[in-house]
Amino acid sequence: xxxxxxxxxxxxxxxxxxxxxxxxxxxxxxxxxxxxxxxxxxxxxxxxxxxxxxxxxxxxxxxxxxxxxxxxxxxxxxxxxxxxxxxxxxxxxxxxxxxxxxxxxxxxxxxxxxxxxxxxxxxxxxxxxxxxxxxxxxxxxxxxxxxxxxxxxxxxxxxxxxxxxxxxxxxxxxxxxxxxxxxxxxxxxxxxxxxxxxxxxxxxxxxxxxxxxx
Amino acid sequence: xxxxxxxxxxxxxxxxxxxxxxxxxxxxxxxxxxxxxxxxxxxxxxxxxxxxxxxxxxxxxxxxxxxxxxxxxxxxxxxxxxxxxxxxxxxxxxxxxxxxxxxxxxxxxxxxxxxxxxxxxxxxxxxxxxxxxxxxxxxxxxxxxxxxxxxxxxxxxxxxxxxxxxxxxxxxxxxxxxxxxxxxxxxxxxxxxxxxxxxxxxxxxxxxxxxxxx
DNA sequence: AAATTTATTGAACAATGTTCATAAAAATCA
DNA sequence: TGATTTTTATGAACATTGTTCAATAAATTT
Numbered sequence: 001x002x003x004x005x006x007x008x009x010x011x012x013x014x015x016x017x018x019x020x021x022x023x024x025x026x027x028x029x030x031x032x033x034x035x036x037x038x039x040x041x042x043x044x045x046x047x048x049x050x051x052x053x054x055x056x057x058x059x060x061x062x063x064x065x066x067x068x069x070x071x072x073x074x075x076x077x078x079x080x081x082x083x084x085x086x087x088x089x090x091x092x093x094x095x096x097x098x099x100x101x102x103x104x105x106x107x108x109x110x111x112x113x114x115x116x117x118x119x120x121x122x123x124x125x126x127x128x129x130x131x132x133x134x135x136x137x138x139x140x141x142x143x144x145x146x147x148x149x150x151x152x153x154x155x156x157x158x159x160x161x162x163x164x165x166x167x168x169x170x171x172x173x174x175x176x177x178x179x180x181x182x183x184x185x186x187x188x189x190x191x192x193x194x195x196x197x198x199x200x201x202x203x204x205x206x207x208x209x210x211x212x213x214x
Numbered sequence: 215x216x217x218x219x220x221x222x223x224x225x226x227x228x229x230x231x232x233x234x235x236x237x238x239x240x241x242x243x244x245x246x247x248x249x250x251x252x253x254x255x256x257x258x259x260x261x262x263x264x265x266x267x268x269x270x271x272x273x274x275x276x277x278x279x280x281x282x283x284x285x286x287x288x289x290x291x292x293x294x295x296x297x298x299x300x301x302x303x304x305x306x307x308x309x310x311x312x313x314x315x316x317x318x319x320x321x322x323x324x325x326x327x328x329x330x331x332x333x334x335x336x337x338x339x340x341x342x343x344x345x346x347x348x349x350x351x352x353x354x355x356x357x358x359x360x361x362x363x364x365x366x367x368x369x370x371x372x373x374x375x376x377x378x379x380x381x382x383x384x385x386x387x388x389x390x391x392x393x394x395x396x397x398x399x400x401x402x403x404x405x406x407x408x409x410x411x412x413x414x415x416x417x418x419x420x421x422x423x424x425x426x427x428x
Numbered sequence: 429a430a431a432t433t434t435a436t437t438g439a440a441c442a443a444t445g446t447t448c449a450t451a452a453a454a455a456t457c458a
Numbered sequence: 459t460g461a462t463t464t465t466t467a468t469g470a471a472c473a474t475t476g477t478t479c480a481a482t483a484a485a486t487t488t
Contacts, residue, residue, distance in 0.1 A: 011466095036446085047468090057445065157396065157404055161396075162380070167383065168383040178325055197415060201412065271476065429488105433485085436483070438480100438481085439478105440477105444475065446472085446473090448470095448472105456463070
């Protein structure tokens with residue numbers, strides 16, 4: 001009989017409800033002000049119940065963290081319709097910052113907060129998959145740029161770390177309010193120029209492009 | 215009589231002791247695990263006493279934050295003996311990362327955590343001075359690089375934001391464990407190459423150097 | 429020696445994450 | 459259907475947190 005199937009469905013439903021409410025509260029109030037009791041009240045269950053579906057608070061935020069990476073990947077993927085890998089890479093930069101500005105809390109959870117990392121370390125699992133998808137997309141685009149002669153050839157890891165560090169640096173300095181000495185309205189323009197600069201730096205110099213090499 | 219002077223001295227002494235103990239605990243255990251009661255116990259006073267010397271926990275960490283910037287400035291200043299501004303700038307990058315690696319907790323407090331920022335916002339004061347000193351040093355060095363023809367001329371804010379974002383991106387991604395996909399031992403080399411890359415990008419192209427322009 | 433100012437604290441408050449024995453509900457078995 | 463077992467939910471408690479405030483103790487001034 002399908003009774004166990006139904007129970008499993010119900011169990012998943014409640015789990016998802018917890019996640020939904022937790023996400024809502026988190027995006028509205030932030031991590032610290034989202035308490036287990038808060039979530040419990042909203043789903044009309046006792047606080048203890050939540051611990052039947054999640055090991056601890058960190059695990060809840062680990063799950064939200066994963067959701068954030070889904071949205072992030074979706075956003076980055078918007079660039080994939082662009083044929084030219086160099087233009088595509090540049091577009092990915094814009095989309096990255098768009099995501100950070102539009103979903104600050106998500107961004108913070110995904111790239112700054114300690115909570116989801118702590119949860120991962122306890123699980124002992126290697127499911128980096130969430131973030132890895134986006135990471136691989138970046139790597140693939142960079143590789144394509146180099147292969148097709150749009151970018152000068154260099155170590156893939158160096159290029160990847162350079163680009164993602166610059167992107168994360170801008171996003172996180174902004175989100176964590178370490179750029180208050182600047183007019184907040186011009187920051188997007190500064191960031192744009194910074195991206196242009198680094199793209200320029202990686203651009204293949206005419207003499208070493210694939211057209212002359214291959 | 216010098217009684218009030220002595221009292222003020224004593225008051226300052228206890229304040230400093232609180233700060234010392236708080237710093238020690240913070241560097242050893244981190245922010246969350248450094249509780250007011252913990253500090254109180256170590257200085258052999260009641261928890262309530264601490265509130266006679268600091269408005270709240272954030273204010274304590276705001277003070278530690280400032281101390282961190284002192285050390286940071288001292289570290290960056292080691293570069294000042296280098297005459298050539300371009301080499302000096304490059305050296306500042308190394309020193310920046312050295313600081314981040316050697317004093318993770320300080321770095322985190324200074325550039326990532328929300329606590330000191332919250333304290334600042336409540337104070338309503340503009341005493342960014344701590345961080346500003348280092349910031350100005352970076353700006354001055356970049357300016358000198360451009361003026362003396364070592365770096366191509368560009369908007370100072372763009373150059374500053376680009377460089378500091380890259381630096382902070384690397385440091386914070388590392389400290390907050392977002393680069394676990396890389397062998398942690400090679401990270402310093404990746405970072406070094408990233409810095410070299412960006413320096414190269416900013417280097418004056420021979421045709422636009424000051425030697426041809428001036 | 430008394431009055432006043434300053435410094436300190438114990439006890440309490442409200443909130444947090446988390447656990448666990450108990451109770452309720454549901455599914456299975458006789 | 460009625461009894462048993464398994465699953466699900468909870469109330470109450472624990473330890474801990476930051477913070478406040480009326481009370482005490484200490485030091486200084488009168």
